Amino acid sequence: MVSIVIIGSGNVAQHLITAFLQSDEIELIQVFSRQKESVSHLISLDKIVSDYDEIKEAAIYIIAVSDNAIGEVSSKLPFENRLVVHTSGSMPIEILDSKNRRGVFYPLQTFTKNKAINFKEIPICLESELADDFMRIEKLAKSISNSVQSISSEQRKALHVAAVFVCNFVNHLYKIGNDICVENQLSFEILKPLIVETAQKIIQLSPENAQTGPAKRNDTETINSHLNFISDENQKEIYKLLTKSIIDHGKKL
Amino acid sequence: MVSIVIIGSGNVAQHLITAFLQSDEIELIQVFSRQKESVSHLISLDKIVSDYDEIKEAAIYIIAVSDNAIGEVSSKLPFENRLVVHTSGSMPIEILDSKNRRGVFYPLQTFTKNKAINFKEIPICLESELADDFMRIEKLAKSISNSVQSISSEQRKALHVAAVFVCNFVNHLYKIGNDICVENQLSFEILKPLIVETAQKIIQLSPENAQTGPAKRNDTETINSHLNFISDENQKEIYKLLTKSIIDHGKKL
Incomplete structure (x- = not known):
């Protein structure tokens, strides 16, 4: 059994709590949360603490708070030389206070409250200062996921940037599609099978081979008709820039 | 039984041939194709014609060719007053020669060669000049799809523009994600579960509620760190424009 304490109560913390509670190999000793009620639907009240001095001993401490709070939280922990990891895609391992042994446990996924998720398929990106600690967080990751990766801080930053493109920006394009439907008395439902x-398609084809549409065909008549519309x-502006990017990319091939 | 002839041999034509051959309610009489070998893996050679004068009588003729060829193909058909439909998202019904009864049969999906597709879930957008003809193409559409929609030419154009955003542009963002992975010695596989x-998520949540990421949080520190990276x-340029669009949208709420 690996004993852990989770510090935080947001989206990532809540999904991790749910996942670890389902694992036989993990003992979730405590959750640290300023507002106890934000996680009390997931774990019994006697395991929720909101005072740093109440935090018990555990093999691994997982800090799952917003990026700009990680440093402060890690320095407030009232112990030393224990294994402490954060879950952020964009923060380097050094953001954690060096009084403890440091690591990163970054699940690469978009988490939304009230939407269940299958952790087994989520890549978990790991990094640690000490080789022994890597084995510990690897065991932890494998208890909930089948896709465990060793990723450096620099690579993790690249992954996070890539994730912004394929997740956050993609969702914003869904939003624009939704807006165009609403403006034209169409249900967004019609677009869902296409989305x-x-x-x-990406599971089977490379994004390059999967590309279709007027920009890919350099079909200026359709492109201009869309811009008029x-x-x-x-x-x-977004239509123009992405069309230009697809056309320019085609020229490089 | 509804008898049909399909004119064309590209992606859409091939997927329609495959779908109609599986339906008990449809008799696919002929496929018109300049290069017989491009569809000979789907249908027997005696049913493939490449001369307009060989085209037999049928209840519905489906023109599935590139947008700029629809007008010419429809005017070359050597008969009048029959029901002729095109399958384009961006062309108005009037692009078809008026010597025949006109309609539109637009399956809203991204078709790729060698990737099978389940037609049952594909929305088929229908339009016709005559009410009687609408019933005919509706029967045709329902033989392969559970999502049959009545959509005007103007609405179809809006849908096509929306489809460019949620499909073609989205795929291009996948391409950028792929490029960032390759540049940083990372496998694109890691991004697939996120994609x-x-x-x-969009099936359950509105794109507005599904939005996450640094732009949504107006997290300028992460945004600047990404732009430096x-x-x-x-x-x-794409990162800046889409980030600005997400932030500006948030301000309007």
Whole structure:
């Protein structure tokens, strides 16, 4: 059994609590949360603490708080030389206070409250200062995921940037599609099979081979007709830039 | 039984041939294709014609060719007053020669050669000049899909623009994610669960509620750190524009 304490109560913390509670190999000793009620639907009240001095001994401490709070939280921990990891995609391992042994446990996924997720398929990106500690967090990661990766801080930053493109920006394009539907008395439902298939295609094909549409064909007639159709200046600017990027990329091939 | 002839041999034509051959309610009489070998793996050679005068009588003729060829193909058909539909998202119904009864049969999906697709879930957007003809193409559409929609030419254009955002542009963002991985010795495989989950989220949540990431949080520190990390000027420009769009949208709420 690996004993752990989770510090935090947001999206990532909540999904980790749920995942670790389902694992036979992990003992979730405590959750640290300023507002006890934010995690009391997941774990019994006697295991929730909001005072640093109440935190018990554990093999691994997981800090799952917002990026700008990680450093402060790690320095407030009232112990030394224990294994402490953060869960952030964009923060280096050094953000953690050096009084403890440091590591990173970054699950690469988009977490939303009230939407269950299958952790088995989520890549967990690991990093540690000491080789022994890597084995500890690897065991922890493998208890909930089948995709455990060794990723350096620099690579993790690259992954986080890539994730912004393929997740956050992609979702914003869904939002624009939704807005165009609403403006034209169409249900966004009609676009959903296309959205899912576009993502599914990537499992079998490279994004390069999966590319379709007027920009890929350099079909200027359709592109201009679309630009005439779009009245929103922001949408028009995004349409132009992404079309140009697809066309320029085609020229490089 | 509804008898049909399919004119064309590209992606859409091939997927339609495959779908209609599986339906008991449809008799696929002929496929018109300039190069017989491009569809000979799907249908027997005696049913493939490449001369307009060989085209037999059928209840519905489906023109599935590239947008700029629809008008010419429809005017070359050596008969009048029959029901002829095109399958384009961006062309109005009037692009078809008026010597025949006109309609539109637009399957809203991204079709790739050698990737099978389940037609049952694909929305098929229908339009016709005559009410009687609408019933005919509706029966045709329902024989292969559970999602049949009545959509005007103007609405179809809006849908096509929206589809460019949620499919073609989204795929290009996958391409950028792929490029960032390759540059940093990372496998694109690591991003795939995130890509699929980002699409799946939309089934349950509105794109507005599904939005996450540094732009949504207006986290300027992470945004600037990402912009410093990105060396490619084109990627940087896309990152800036989409980040600004997400932030501006948040201000309007």
